[in-house]
Amino acid sequence: DKKLYAPDIIKLKGVRKFSMVTAYDYTSALLVSMSDIDIILVGDSLGMVMLGHENTLNVTVDEMLIFLKAVKKGAPNKMIVADMPFLSYQIDIKDAIENAGKLIKAGADAVKIEGFEFPIPEITKRLSSMGIPVMSHLGLTPQHVLKFGGFKVQGNTKEDADKIIGASKELEEQGAFCVLLEAVPEEISEMVTKELQIPTIGIGAGRFVDGQVLVWQDLLGINPNRVPKFVRKYANIKDIIIDSLNRYHLDILNSTFPSYEEAHHLKRV
Numbered sequence: 001d002k003k004l005y006a007p008d009i010i011k012l013k014g015v016r017k018f019s020m021v022t023a024y025d026y027t028s029a030l031l032v033s034m035s036d037i038d039i040i041l042v043g044d045s046l047g048m049v050m051l052g053h054e055n056t057l058n059v060t061v062d063e064m065l066i067f068l069k070a071v072k073k074g075a076p077n078k079m080i081v082a083d084m085p086f087l088s089y090q091i092d093i094k095d096a097i098e099n100a101g102k103l104i105k106a107g108a109d110a111v112k113i114e115g116f117e118f119p120i121p122e123i124t125k126r127l128s129s130m131g132i133p134v135m136s137h138l139g140l141t142p143q144h145v146l147k148f149g150g151f152k153v154q155g156n157t158k159e160d161a162d163k164i165i166g167a168s169k170e171l172e173e174q175g176a177f178c179v180l181l182e183a184v185p186e187e188i189s190e191m192v193t194k195e196l197q198i199p200t201i202g203i204g205a206g207r208f209v210d211g212q213v214l215v216w217q218d219l220l221g222i223n224p225n226r227v228p229k230f231v232r233k234y235a236n237i238k239d240i241i242i243d244s245l246n247r248y249h250l251d252i253l254n255s256t257f258p259s260y261e262e263a264h265h266l267k268r269v
């Protein structure tokens, strides 16, 4: 299948739903490239699932570039969205453009930016107008975790809901090609999806959005840590890995690994 770009994603709205999954390394990206998944997200969640941080606030552009380049090599045939990490866009517009440019030059086909308050609409407009597609990220924006006081569902009150709907419309006006909604009631994401011409994509945002995204480790059941209720585990790779490691360990102790066939031997002369 041919690679999708931002305008192709826009055209999918109302035609069919679309899928996105995170990937952070070459081997995983290679597997995604062999699948039907529409979009890869090199998310700043890598700070947590790949680097072990408590939240995403420590992730830098240089770190994003390492993972992004590896993913690009594994999946040159897939649309790649890269997260703009904390402090890579908030300081000033020049910074935001430079950092978005670095992600694009490293192989991203679009960037994702959290939030909607000043100066996000302006940044969205500038990047879009210079040819960098922007995916907006609203609701539970993990870079605001300290302000939220934890990874909590957003948009529970009528005021919060109105804010998210208003922000979505504003970001669409500024040129965003898609709005990602994280951990919001599905009554809100449904309203946003109906209000916008551009597609929405949800994680913990319920049924009535245009696309869905999950984190690699969550979807495959690799992560032994607690996962949110919105995650559906399509496999339990964690148990396969631990069991494989234990059998490998035991085979070594029993001297049954390696075997004669698995060893190199002197050539007969």
Ligand code: KIV
Pocket: 022, 041, 042, 043, 044, 045, 046, 083, 180, 182, 203, 213, 215
């Ligand atoms: O970083 C990430 O993985 C994300 C998704 C959870 C949407 O932003």
Ligand code: NA
Pocket: 043, 044, 045, 083, 142
């Ligand atoms: Na992210």
